[in-house]
Amino acid sequence: MSSAYTQVLDRTFGHPRGLLGRIGGAVMAAGNAATERHVVHVARLTPGETVLVIGPGPGVGLATAAGEGRTVIGVDPSEEMLALSHGRCPEAELRLGTAERTGQPDESVDVVLSVNNVQLWEDRAAGFAELRRVLRPGGRLVLSAHERWLPVPRHELAAEVTAAGFTDLQTWTWDPPGFGSTAAELRAVRP
Numbered sequence: 001m002s003s004a005y006t007q008v009l010d011r012t013f014g015h016p017r018g019l020l021g022r023i024g025g026a027v028m029a030a031g032n033a034a035t036e037r038h039v040v041h042v043a044r045l046t047p048g049e050t051v052l053v054i055g056p057g058p059g060v061g062l063a064t065a066a067g068e069g070r071t072v073i074g075v076d077p078s079e080e081m082l083a084l085s086h087g088r089c090p091e092a093e094l095r096l097g098t099a100e101r102t103g104q105p106d107e108s109v110d111v112v113l114s115v116n117n118v119q120l121w122e123d124r125a126a127g128f129a130e131l132r133r134v135l136r137p138g139g140r141l142v143l144s145a146h147e148r149w150l151p152v153p154r155h156e157l158a159a160e161v162t163a164a165g166f167t168d169l170q171t172w173t174w175d176p177p178g179f180g181s182t183a184a185e186l187r188a189v190r191p
């Protein structure tokens with residue numbers, strides 16, 4: 001794959017910026033919507049919970065998680081994606097940040113959701129440690145990524161989550177309806 005092609009892909013989907021990023025946002029909003037909604041379903045949110053969405057991109061998961069008195073927070077390093085998230089979910093608290101640096105206080109959220117961004121984290125150990133830090137005891141982590149883009153095999157990712165101090169780990173794959181690619185997913189609890 002040429003480096004120019006890789007750069008275009010990164011600017012469109014990985015670290016969306018400018019016009020390409022906005023086009024990528026529209027493509028992701030359509031193509032990944034079923035997975036974003038599925039992850040919210042897996043998280044079994046209850047009324048009044050605080051939900052942190054890592055890398056919300058265009059904001060489909062944020063909008064799905066909102067309602068029933070819940071606080072929804074989105075952290076993404078892309079200003080373009082935060083703008084799209086705001087358009088789709090105006091009630092969300094949104095800030096620039098990453099999985100490794102969420103800007104969230106200790107033990108302040110009940111649920112963390114991450115869809116299609118773990119492959120972009122620069123330091124996964126730091127990212128999982130950060131997500132454990134911000135979750136309250138008993139809080140849940142639900143993560144999903146296109147299986148073909150996983151940075152390491154699913155069982156290795158699960159081992160990294162366990163090493164970060166999570167328990168009750170479950171992993172599985174999920175095929176979205178239509179032509180979407182298979183997602184590798186995991187759920188874990190912050191003890």
Ligand SMILES: C[S@@+](CC[C@H](N)C(=O)[O-])C[C@H]1O[C@@H](n2cnc3c(N)ncnc32)[C@H](O)[C@@H]1O
Pocket residue numbers: 013014015016028029032033036054055056057058075076077078081097098099100115116117120121122
């Ligand atoms: C492929 S898009 C996925 C967006 C959306 N969750 C979806 O599935 O359609 C990746 C998103 O992760 C964000 N991102 C990139 N690096 C990140 C990091 N280190 N931590 C959190 N989000 C990151 C990007 O800005 C982008 O919004």
